[in-house]
Amino acid sequence: MAQQQSRPIRAGILGATGTVGQRFIVLLSQNPCFEIHTLGASERSSGKKYSEASNWKISDALPLDIAQLEVKSCHPEHFGGCDVIFSGLDASVAGDIEKSFFESGFPVFSNAKNYRMVPNVPLIVPTVNTEHMAVVAEQQKSLTKTKGFIVTNSNCSVSGVAVVLKAIQSRFGKIDSVLLTTMQAISGAGYPGVASLDIMDNVVPYISGEEEKIEIELLKILGSTNQENTGFDTQPDLKVSASCNRVPVIDGHTASVSIKFAQNPPSLEEIKSCLREYECEAQKLGCHSAPKVAIHVTELPDRPQPRLDRMNDNGMAATVGRIRVCPVFDVKFTVLVHNTVLGAAGASILNAEAAFKKGLFQL
Amino acid sequence: MAQQQSRPIRAGILGATGTVGQRFIVLLSQNPCFEIHTLGASERSSGKKYSEASNWKISDALPLDIAQLEVKSCHPEHFGGCDVIFSGLDASVAGDIEKSFFESGFPVFSNAKNYRMVPNVPLIVPTVNTEHMAVVAEQQKSLTKTKGFIVTNSNCSVSGVAVVLKAIQSRFGKIDSVLLTTMQAISGAGYPGVASLDIMDNVVPYISGEEEKIEIELLKILGSTNQENTGFDTQPDLKVSASCNRVPVIDGHTASVSIKFAQNPPSLEEIKSCLREYECEAQKLGCHSAPKVAIHVTELPDRPQPRLDRMNDNGMAATVGRIRVCPVFDVKFTVLVHNTVLGAAGASILNAEAAFKKGLFQL
Amino acid sequence: MAQQQSRPIRAGILGATGTVGQRFIVLLSQNPCFEIHTLGASERSSGKKYSEASNWKISDALPLDIAQLEVKSCHPEHFGGCDVIFSGLDASVAGDIEKSFFESGFPVFSNAKNYRMVPNVPLIVPTVNTEHMAVVAEQQKSLTKTKGFIVTNSNCSVSGVAVVLKAIQSRFGKIDSVLLTTMQAISGAGYPGVASLDIMDNVVPYISGEEEKIEIELLKILGSTNQENTGFDTQPDLKVSASCNRVPVIDGHTASVSIKFAQNPPSLEEIKSCLREYECEAQKLGCHSAPKVAIHVTELPDRPQPRLDRMNDNGMAATVGRIRVCPVFDVKFTVLVHNTVLGAAGASILNAEAAFKKGLFQL
C-alpha cells in the first residue's frame, strides 16, 4: 500500500544553475508533490539571487519566487529543511558532494554518472526498474544517519531503449543481441555544450563515453536485485552494441534499434500489443509524474519524430514506431525519448516519487 | 589499354533543370573531358533559355554560356550532336525517355532508379564495379542502332557503404551480415523536396523505398557478371538490414555500420590498411574524375562529419572513421559520402569516363 | 457591461486541415469558451475523418474527439449548429467562401487577406483595436440575415509592431516614421511552405507581398473608425518602410524597429513604463485569451529571442527588448511575436471572444 503525502516534499537542488538544474526547477515547480526549498550551486554563485546566478535557457518562464531565492553552496548544512536532494551536478564534482549529502542522511536522487555502477547503488529508469530500490537498505547499513541513500538515473540515451527492451523481455523472454544507432539532441551536452559551428549542417558521429555507458548501464537496468537485496545481477548473455551520433536537434534522442531474440521471436503484432499494454511499477503506485502510457506506439510510417513526439505524456513516455522485420536480426524499430525529461531530471523526480510511495523516506 | 580522347565528349543532359541536372551542369562544366552540348527538360521548359527555365539552387555559379543555352524537350532528335546522355530525370518519366535514347543509339548514364534492377543493365558505383559494364554488349544484341546502352548508378545512400564492403571483401573474404543506420541529407530528396517544417529541429526516421533499395542494390553491386556476361550474379548469402533517417544536413549521407564476417575477422589495423590501399578500376584507367584516394580513412575520434569531409577528393571519395570492434558483430565504423556527387551526378560522369576508356563508345 | 456566456460558443473552422486550421484546433480545444463543432476543408477531404484528411504537424497532440470528426465541405448548410466561423482558408479560395458564410448570417473571423482592406471590414489586432468592430453594423445594412459579419486579423508580421506603436502613440502622440526589418519564421509560410534547401544555413531576403502588407495594414490598424462608424480613417502622415526576411526559425517573427516621433520624443524610461502599463480593450473586457500583460518588456541585453520568448502569455503577448536611442531616428528596439498565435489563429479567437463580450453576436 503506497505511502500518502501529508504535505509537499521539500526539495533541494544541487547544480541548480546548470542545464539539468534548470530542468529540475521547471518540472518541480509544476509538480504539486514538491516544493522547491533550497538551491545549491558553486561557490561562485552562492549568495546571489538565483536570477542573477543563472543564465536561464529554457522556454518555460523562470517562476518569480524561484528567481528571488538565494543560491547556497552545496554543503548539507544549508539544506536542513529539505526532505530530498536532486543532483544535477557535473560528474567532476558530483562524487564528493553527493556523498556528503548521503552521509548527512539525505535521500539523494542523482543524474550524475559517478555512482551509477557502484554495486549497492540502484541505477533506475523510473518506467523500468524502480524495484531496484530495494537495495538502498544495504547502503544504509554503513551509515550513522540511517535515512540517507543514493538512487541514480541512467544516461539519457539509455532510457528509451531500456523501457522497450524491458517490456518485450517481460513478456517474450530473453533478447540475445541489440544493435542500436542513436541520433542525439544537443541539449544532452548541457550548456554551452555543443558549439554551433560543430553541429549546424552537420552530424558528429561521436559522443565521448556514451557508447560504453549504453552498453554497460543497460545490463544493470535490465538485471535484477540479487537474492539478499545487497546488490544487482546484471542481465547475462545480452550483447549490446551502440553507435552514438549528435544531430542538429534541440531536444529528443532518437534511436534506430535492431534486436535478436534468444528464442523464437514473437510476431510484430504481438510486440505492438505488448508495448501498448506495458505498465510499470511507478504507474501502479500512482506516482504523479508517471506517464499515463509508458510506451506510445505509433503506426504512422514516418514517426516518431523528436519535434512532434518528444513531449508525449509530458516527456515521460518513450515513443516507438516503424516496428518491422529486420532482415538480419528479428525485429527493428525506432524509439524516441525526451533526453532532459525521462532521460534526466524527470527520471530523478519520478524516482523520488516512487521512493516516497514505497516508504523509503518520510515527511 | 585505355582509349584516348581526341576532343571533349559532347554531353546531353536530361532533366537539366532539376537538382541532379544542376549538379550535372556544375560538374561537367568543370571537367575538361566533357563539353555540355544539349540541355533537355520538360515541355514546359523547352524553348526557354536555361537561366529562365531553371531555378538555380547551387552555390557554384551557373556558367554564363550554359545560362544562354536553349532548353530542348527530351526527344532524341534534339540531341544529335551528343556523344553521351546523362539522365537526371525523375523516375516518373525516366523509363520511357531513357529507353528512347537507348534505342536511338545513345550511351545513357542514368541516375534514375527505373532500370537499376533490370537483368542486363549494369548498376554501378564507379569506385566499386565498373567491371560490370561488360554486360552492355548483351543489351545491344536487341538493337538496330548498336551503339546504344544504359548504365545506371546506385541510390545515393548505397555508394559509400558499397565501396567499403567491396574493399574489405576483396581482401578478407565474404561478409555475412551488415546492419546500417543512415543519416541522410535533405538534398537527397531533390527540390523542393523536404519541407523545412518537417526537418528543422527534427529527424524523420523514414525515407520512402530507401531501405529496400539499399538492401537490394547492394547485392547486385557487390555481385559479379555471370560467366557469359549476359547478366549478373548477386552476392549470395549476404544479409543486409538498413534503417534510413533524414537529418538536418544539406549535403552528405552518413551511416553507422556494423559488419559480421563469414569467417574469422581481420584485425582493425588490417582493415584500415586495406581501405587505405584500395584502388578501383576507374583509378587504374586514369579517369579524370576518379578520386586520388577512393576511401579516406580518418583516425580522428569524431570524424567523418558531413560538413567537413563531404568534399574529400571533390566529393568522389568515401570517408570512413571510427573503425572499432563491435560487441555484437565483428567491426563497426562510420562512413560518409557526398550524396549528390559520388552518390548521384558524379557517379554517372565517372561511369561515362570509364566507359569511354574501356572503349564502350567512340568520339 | 460585457455579455456573459451561458454555454461554450460553437465554432466552425474553415480550412481545418491547413497550418492555420490546425492551430485553430489546438487553441480552441484548450479554450473553455469554445466547442469545436464543425470542420470544413476542400472537397477532396470532405467525408473523411479528420485524422485521415489532415497531415498533423503540430507538437501538441491532436485531440482524440477531433480526430474522429467527419470533415465537411465549406458550404454554410453544413455549419448550421455553429455560432461563429473561423477561417484559416488560403486567399485563393477565401473570398467566395467567407462571403457565402457572411451572407448566410455567420459571424466570420478570418485570417485570410482578402477582406482586410475592404472599407467596412475591420482589420484587427486583438490587443490593439477591437474598438474597430463598431463598423460591423455598417456591413449588416446590406444583409437580409442581419447577424452576419466579417472581422479580419492582420498579417502575422504586423501584429507585434502594431501593439507597440499603439501603446506609444496613445501616450506620447504621433509617430512620424517607422523603419523595420523583420526576421520571420518558416511557419508563416504554411505547409509545405519553405523548402528546407532554401532556408537551412540561409536567409531569404524576400517574402512575396509582405512588405506592402505591413506598410498598408499598419495604417488601418492604427487608424480609427470614422465619425459615423461606417468605415475607417487610416492614420495620416505615418511613413512606414519594411524589409522582410525569412530566417531558419520555426515559430516567432522578430523585428528590428526604429521610430521617429512627430514631436519631441519621450525618454527611454518613459517608453518602457508606457509599454509595461499598456492595457487593451480585450483585457479590460476580461476575455479568456487576452494576455495578462499585452507587452512584455525585457531588460536582458540579448532578448527577446524567438525560441525563449515566443510563448510569453501563451503566445498572445508581444515581447519588446533592447529599447535604446537610435542615432538616426529617436528610438530603436526589437519586438517579437508568435506568428501563428497572436499573429494568426490566436488573434481570430481573441477577436471572437471580444466580439461576444461586446454583444456583436448571441448564443
Place this chain on the structure above:
Amino acid sequence: MAQQQSRPIRAGILGATGTVGQRFIVLLSQNPCFEIHTLGASERSSGKKYSEASNWKISDALPLDIAQLEVKSCHPEHFGGCDVIFSGLDASVAGDIEKSFFESGFPVFSNAKNYRMVPNVPLIVPTVNTEHMAVVAEQQKSLTKTKGFIVTNSNCSVSGVAVVLKAIQSRFGKIDSVLLTTMQAISGAGYPGVASLDIMDNVVPYISGEEEKIEIELLKILGSTNQENTGFDTQPDLKVSASCNRVPVIDGHTASVSIKFAQNPPSLEEIKSCLREYECEAQKLGCHSAPKVAIHVTELPDRPQPRLDRMNDNGMAATVGRIRVCPVFDVKFTVLVHNTVLGAAGASILNAEAAFKKGLFQL
C-alpha cells in the same frame, strides 16, 4: 606604376590556430603571391606540429605541408624570415603582440580591433579605401626600424555596406543617413563561439559591441586622409544606426539597409549602374585577390542569399539585391558579404597585396 614581385611574399601568421588564423592558412595556401613561412600561436601551442596544435574546423582540407609546420610563440625573433605578418589574434592579446612586431620592423596586417581607431593607423576595407595607406609613413616617423607599420581591416559586418556606400557617394554625393539591420553568421563569433543551444531555431538580437563598431568604423572608412597624410578626417554629417542580430547561418553576413541622400537622390537604375561599374584601387593595381567585380548586383527578387551568394568572386565581392524605393528614406537594398573572407582574413591579404603593389614594403 605597381611594384612587381620577384618571389612569393613570405607570410607569418599570428593566432594561426584560431578561426581567423585557419582562414588565413586556407587563403594564403591557395594564393600564388604568398608562401606561408611561420605560424605563431599561444605558448601552449608552441613547439607542437600545427596539426596537433589546432582543431581544424574548415571544410577545405588542411594542406599537408602546413600540417607539419612547428608552431612558434608570437615573438618577433621567431619570424625572421617573414616579409609580412598577418594577425588573427584575439583582441585580448593583439595589442602588445602586434606592437612588438611593428616595432621590430614588420608590416602587420591585423584583423583585430585594437588599433582600428588609432589616429595614424589605417582602417581599410580593401575594395573601399586602400588610399588610406598613405598614412603609414606617419607611423614610421617614431620608429628606429623604419619598415614597420600596422594596417587594420574592419569589423566583418562593416565591409559589405562600406563598399556599397563608397560606390554610391563617389558618384552621387553625400549620404545623410543610413539605417541598417544585420543578420550575422555564427562564424563571426569564432570557435567555440555561439553555443548551439543559443542559435538553433532562434535569432539573438544582440552582438556585444557590434553596433557601435559599425556606427564608428564606417565614418573612418568612408572618410579621407588629412592634407598632410598624418591622420584621417572621418566623414562628417553621416548618421548611422545599426541593429545587429545573430542568425543560424554558417558564413555570410546579410544586411537590410535604408539610405537617405543629402541632396536629390539618383534613380534606382542609376544606382544599379553605379554599383555595377564601381572599381576600386585594388582592382586597378591588379592585385591577385581583388574581385573581378567588386559589387555584384542581382535582379533576382529573392537574392542575395548567404548560402548561394557568399562565395561570389571567391568571397571578395559584396552582393547587392532588392534595390528599391524606401517609403521613409530614399532607397533600400540588401547587401551580403562573406564575413570570414572580405570581412576578415581575405581583407588582410588583399590589403597586403595592395600595400606591396604600392611599394610600402619590399622583398
